[in-house]
Structures are given as C-alpha cells and as structure tokens.
Amino acid sequence: MEGQGTARWTAVIRKIEALLRLKTFPVGIKLLEDEAMLAANRWARRPAGRTTLCQLITQVRTFDWTVGATAKDFPPGMCASIVGLAEPPEQVRDGTFRSLVWCRTREDARKCEESIPRIPAGRFRAVLLAPQVYGPFEPDLVLIYGNPAQMILIINALQFEDYERLQFFCVGESSCSDAIAQCYLTGKPALAIPCFGERRYGHAQDDEMVMGLPPALVEKVQRNLEELYARGVQYPVPFLGAQCDPLAGMPPAYADLAEGRQVGELGLPRRKITRW
Secondary structure (H helix, E strand, O other): OOOOHHHHHHHHHHHHHHHHOOOOOOEEEEEEOOHHHHHOOOOEEOOOOOOOHHHHHHHHHHHOOEEEEEHHHOOOOOHHHHOOOOOOOHHHHOOHHHHOOOOOOHHHHHHHHHHOOOOOOOOOOEEEEEEHHHOOOOOOEEEEEEOHHHHHHHHHHHHOOOOOOOOOOOOOOOHHHHHHHHHHHHOOOEEEOOOHHHHHOOOOOOOOEEEEEOHHHHHHHHHHHHHHHHOOOOOOOOOOOOOOOHHHHOOHHHHHHHOOOOOOOOOOOOOOOOOO
16 A cells, blocks of 8 residues: 555545444554654654553544654553564563563563564664554554454455465463564564553453554455455344344355255345445
C-alpha cells in the first residue's frame, strides 16, 4: 500500500470496521529514526508523565488520539526495549527482575526473557501511534483489537488466498511483544492474548484479543472479508440453533457432501455490501 495515501487507508480501514463492527480504532504504529520527526507532528500528544506502551495504544484506539513517545517516557527496562528504543538492563536480561513476580526461579525468568521478541535497539529513537483510518503515515504495522469471533474472521480472510497455516505465540506477561515485535520481526500476522499489564494499565477487556498485521496484509484482510461476507460468512455470526438439523443453514455443497452426491457450485446468492 506504499504511496497510496490517506484516501486509500481511509477506505480500507472503514470497510474493515464495518465488516467486523469493531468497537475501537485500528492502531497504526510507526517507528521513528529521528526524535525530531515526533516533535514535527502537530497532532502528536506526548505523555505528561511515565507511561506504558499499552496505555498509549488505548489512548489511540479509544480516545482517537495521535500519541508519541521516546525511551525516557517509559519505565526503565520495560516497553522501550520491546519497540527497539532501548536495551533491557542486565537485571532484566538475567531474570532477576521477572523472578520477583512472574517466575518461580531466576532461571525460569531468564528463559522467559530470552524468549521475548524485541525489535533490536539502536536504530529507532521514538514511536508514533495513531488511528490508521486517517492515513497519518505509512505504518510499520497495524494493530486490530476485537473479540475471538472477529479474530477468526481476520484469520479466515488471511487464509482465503495464498493459504498458510498460521502459528501464534505467547510469552506470558508481554502481549506487546507477542503482537508488535513478533509481527515486525517476522512480517507475519501476530495474534495475542492481552496480558495482565495490558488489562490493568491498557484497559483491555475480558473478551478482547489483538492482531498485529504488516501493512501489506491489511488490504488483503479487507478484500477477503468482503468476499467471505458475500458467501455468507459474516460478523456477528448468525445463530441457527443448537437442536436443529445443521444442514438447513449450510451452503448446498454441504448437503451434497452429506448425501454422497457430487459437490457442485457454492449455490449461494452473492450479497451486495452497502454498509459504507
């Protein structure tokens, strides 16, 4: 989507919001090599005090704000190391810090720290986050929050063409690494369960999950969500009934398969999408 501009991003994100009925804005994340680029953005709000990355994400996806931060805005040894703004201190790397709460032994904690994906430090000096619907920049990745039903439809859209069995990871208490760093480092979708910290400080809800997407895959998700909707795969998922014959609510090909007949065409009327 490089160079397609604000209008293109607006159209793509608005369609995804409509098809999935998202409650919060998809969040664009941009890593900046020069801190002056942050100061030059007239929309960027800076933290009044120390902040966590998940607090900034919540300000974007619920307040409709554009926000930015540098390493000094985060508590030492935490969020800044995930997005490549600082190296984690030695007492974090060796497991001492995490063993105080999250792991039984320092060795367990050290193994945990070694497993956490982090964007390498040294190149970036700031991070900028904004509702991507406005096309504020070409993002390094986009975060979409939703419930499990919405997440599986995103996965269905990703797999609709160029099928790939997707794998996701969980390091435990660091959902920002599972979604942001994992996506950035691999260039693949990264689904994560919000951690304790993101629930406590970032206000992630009990029914929410988060998907990190490379920019090139966001348009693929939009395009294939439309195709799935036209075939009857939609959100919210329409209930048929727990005690009825399920074939009554399935495409004709399922009945053909169940009766041992040759599976024919899909046989569903394609619906026109007019919600935007």
